[in-house]
Amino acid sequence: MPEVYVHAVEGRTLDQKRDLVRDITAAVVAHFGSPPEAVMVQIVESPKHHKAKGGVLFSDREAPRT
Amino acid sequence: MPEVYVHAVEGRTLDQKRDLVRDITAAVVAHFGSPPEAVMVQIVESPKHHKAKGGVLFSDREAPRT
Amino acid sequence: MPEVYVHAVEGRTLDQKRDLVRDITAAVVAHFGSPPEAVMVQIVESPKHHKAKGGVLFSDREAPRT
Amino acid sequence: MPEVYVHAVEGRTLDQKRDLVRDITAAVVAHFGSPPEAVMVQIVESPKHHKAKGGVLFSDREAPRT
Amino acid sequence: MPEVYVHAVEGRTLDQKRDLVRDITAAVVAHFGSPPEAVMVQIVESPKHHKAKGGVLFSDREAPRT
Amino acid sequence: MPEVYVHAVEGRTLDQKRDLVRDITAAVVAHFGSPPEAVMVQIVESPKHHKAKGGVLFSDREAPRT
Numbered sequence: 001m002p003e004v005y006v007h008a009v010e011g012r013t014l015d016q017k018r019d020l021v022r023d024i025t026a027a028v029v030a031h032f033g034s035p036p037e038a039v040m041v042q043i044v045e046s047p048k049h050h051k052a053k054g055g056v057l058f059s060d061r062e063a064p065r066t
Numbered sequence: 067m068p069e070v071y072v073h074a075v076e077g078r079t080l081d082q083k084r085d086l087v088r089d090i091t092a093a094v095v096a097h098f099g100s101p102p103e104a105v106m107v108q109i110v111e112s113p114k115h116h117k118a119k120g121g122v123l124f125s126d127r128e129a130p131r132t
Numbered sequence: 133m134p135e136v137y138v139h140a141v142e143g144r145t146l147d148q149k150r151d152l153v154r155d156i157t158a159a160v161v162a163h164f165g166s167p168p169e170a171v172m173v174q175i176v177e178s179p180k181h182h183k184a185k186g187g188v189l190f191s192d193r194e195a196p197r198t
Numbered sequence: 199m200p201e202v203y204v205h206a207v208e209g210r211t212l213d214q215k216r217d218l219v220r221d222i223t224a225a226v227v228a229h230f231g232s233p234p235e236a237v238m239v240q241i242v243e244s245p246k247h248h249k250a251k252g253g254v255l256f257s258d259r260e261a262p263r264t
Numbered sequence: 265m266p267e268v269y270v271h272a273v274e275g276r277t278l279d280q281k282r283d284l285v286r287d288i289t290a291a292v293v294a295h296f297g298s299p300p301e302a303v304m305v306q307i308v309e310s311p312k313h314h315k316a317k318g319g320v321l322f323s324d325r326e327a328p329r330t
Numbered sequence: 331m332p333e334v335y336v337h338a339v340e341g342r343t344l345d346q347k348r349d350l351v352r353d354i355t356a357a358v359v360a361h362f363g364s365p366p367e368a369v370m371v372q373i374v375e376s377p378k379h380h381k382a383k384g385g386v387l388f389s390d391r392e393a394p395r396t
Contacts, residue, residue, distance in 0.1 A: 001304060001337075001338070001339070001381075001383065002336055002337055002338040003267050003304065003336075003337040004334065004335070004336050004337070004354075005334070005335045005337075006332055006333075006334050006358070007108065007331075007332055007333040007334070007335075008331070008332040008362065009331070009332075012361075012362055014247055016361050016362060017247065017248065017255070017361075018255055018258065019360075019361040020357055020358065020361040020362060021250035021253060021254075021255060022250075022253045022254070023353075023357035023360070023361065024253075024334075024354055024357050025250065025252065025253030026253065027350055027353035027354050027357060028336070028350065030349075030353070031346050031347075031349040031350040031353065032338060032342055032346060032350060036252045036253055037251060037252045039251070039252065039253065040249070040250070040251055040265060040267065040304075041249070041250045041253075042205065042244055042248060042249045042250075043244075043248040043249070044110075044242075044244075044248075045248060046108055046109075046110075049080055049083065050083065050108060050109040050110075050111060051106070051107070051108045051109070051331075052087035052088075052091065052106070052107045052108075053103060053105070053106055053331065054091065054102040054103045054105065055087060055088045055090075055091030055092065055102055055105065055107075056087075056088070057083070057084055057087060060084065067139075067140070067141070067183075067185065067370060068138055068139055068140040068141075069138075069139040069333050069370065070136065070137070070138050070139070070156075071136070071137045071139075072134055072135075072136050072160070073133075073134055073135040073136070073137075073240065074133070074134035074164065075133070075134075078164055082163050082164060083163075085162075085163040086159055086160065086163040086164060089155075089159035089162070089163065090136075090156055090159050093152055093155035093156050093159060094138070094152065096151075096155070097144075097148050097149075097151040097152040097155065098140065098144055098148060098152060106331060106333065106370075110242075112240055112241075112242075115212055115215065116215065116240060116241040116242075116243060117133075117238070117239070117240045117241070118219035118220075118223065118238070118239045118240075119133065119235060119237070119238055120223065120234040120235045120237065121219060121220045121222075121223030121224065121234055121237065121239075122219075122220070123215070123216055123219060126216065133238060135201050135238065139372060146313055149313065149314065149321070150321055150324065153316035153319060153320075153321060154316075154319045154320070156319075157316065157318065157319030158319065168318040168319055169317060169318045171317070171318065171319065172199060172201065172238075172315070172316070172317055173315070173316045173319075174271065174310055174314060174315045174316075175310075175314040175315070176308075176310075176314075176374075177314060178372055178373075178374075181344055181347065182347065182372060182373040182374075182375060183370070183371070183372045183373070184351035184352075184355065184370070184371045184372075185367060185369070185370055186355065186366045186367045186369065187351060187352045187354075187355030187356065187366055187369065187371075188351075188352070189347070189348055189351060192348065199271075199272070199273070199315075199317065200270055200271055200272035200273075201270075201271040202268065202269070202270050202271070202288075203268070203269045203271075204266055204267075204268050204292070205265075205266055205267040205268070205269075206265070206266035206296065207265065207266075210296055214295050214296060217294075217295040218291055218292065218295040218296060221287075221291035221294070221295065222268075222288055222291050225284055225287035225288050225291060226270070226284065228283075228287070229280050229283040229284040229287065230272065230276055230280060230284060249265070251265065278379055281379065281380065281387070282387055282390065285382035285385060285386075285387060286382075286385045286386070288385075289382065289384065289385030290385065300384040300385055301383060301384045303383070303384065303385065304381070304382070304383055305381070305382045305385075306337065306376055306380060306381045306382075307376075307380040307381070308374075308376075308380075309380060
């Protein structure tokens, strides 16, 4: 507690995820006063064909344009 | 914004998902007045052995009955 | 099943919400083949001081500009 | 309705999951008075490199200590 | 960890909620082997005009039928 | 995109929330490379009688001990 969920499309490296959860945890500790061990962060990764913006799946947005 | 999450068991085709996110986005635009590009829709798919109804996993519900 | 969650900032009328859940349900029935009574839609409303874009709370974005 | 989501790191067996959703459903029926068939339980499993406590990913916490 | 979220419409008493979170926690401890203090349970309550089944808001379903 | 949800019990000030969403957004921009305007952060606040640790509601944990 608190629990933080980050919803993102797939494609980030392990290093990017490691750095993100470290800095988000630090922000919660700094501003909400939680002990670090009480902070949970989960990355909820989505395949590109399961997430849409403007009604169009990310997998369709990225189709090659010829 | 808004963000829409659809929780469903696995088994739909890409075309079904494509049509669903398009129509859900259109509904949000029509009724909530959001610009299309601001609407995010994510499908959160679950394997059948991770979802239950009536206390029974979907994977157990579908076992052959002999 | 499926379950749909719509995250939105406060400010829509009951009629807007009624229309939205009706049309989202119809889209799930049409494209995912679910019986209507199995479709759950929940609107998760957020106060403007609990939601941010670009790192700025919606309540701060809307401060009068003089 | 109600809908219950259990967020957990990967590593439990199918039997453990089957028992958990059965007992959670029984608790909802007993205390909230819902008919069993109306109770949905979903297990949202996370890989160890997508979940952190204290700012450290579970996959890093479990690195061999020599 | 694990984290459990129970989505329900408003209307249960504090005693009902107290009993539910106690029994859900016991189920997670019994079947997933988590230490009790690591189990978080949150009840996400929804007003009846924010949740729908079959495309109809709960607040509309419960209108008097004459 | 990405979307970040912070689940916390009530009791933080507006300034604490403002600082948290600013720093979480900065962390997402720095490590995931998202444009700031694409990052959504929502605080999902819970009353103390709706959240439990170790099977005990926060509202019960904080009862005066005489």
